[in-house]
Amino acid sequence: MGTRRDGPAHVTVLRFALASAALLPYALLRGVWPGRRDLPLFLLVGFLTVPATFLVQFWGLSLTGATVAALIVGCGPPMVAFYARLFLGERLGKIGWTAVGASTLGVALAVARADASNN
Helix, strand or coil: CCCCCCCHHHHHHHHHHHHHHHHHHHHHHHCCCCCCCCHHHHHHHHHHHCHHHHHHHHHHHHCCCHHHHHHHHHCHHHHHHHHHHHHHCCCCCHHHHHHHHHHHHHHHHHHHCCCCCCC
């Protein structure tokens, strides 16, 4: 979706504009909508927790090479699983551990190649 000329902000706006456009008909048809009183807080929290986080992540990833970016992004699921277990006491089932293993394997394959570089 993103190209070399697109900056992190452009990619983030495009990503969430497409997602919002895809989900808006569902929300309207199903009547899933926050109350008028809750709407400002809903929009503020919705902006600060997802798009702002992705903006910072995409900006940071744009400053590094592909190998380091793959390492950073691929380490997310195992780290979330670890901290969810540590702080929340959550346990993963077989499917969850399979997903964590696949993510870890993907990171290992990306950074363990002999020709892997930070470009």
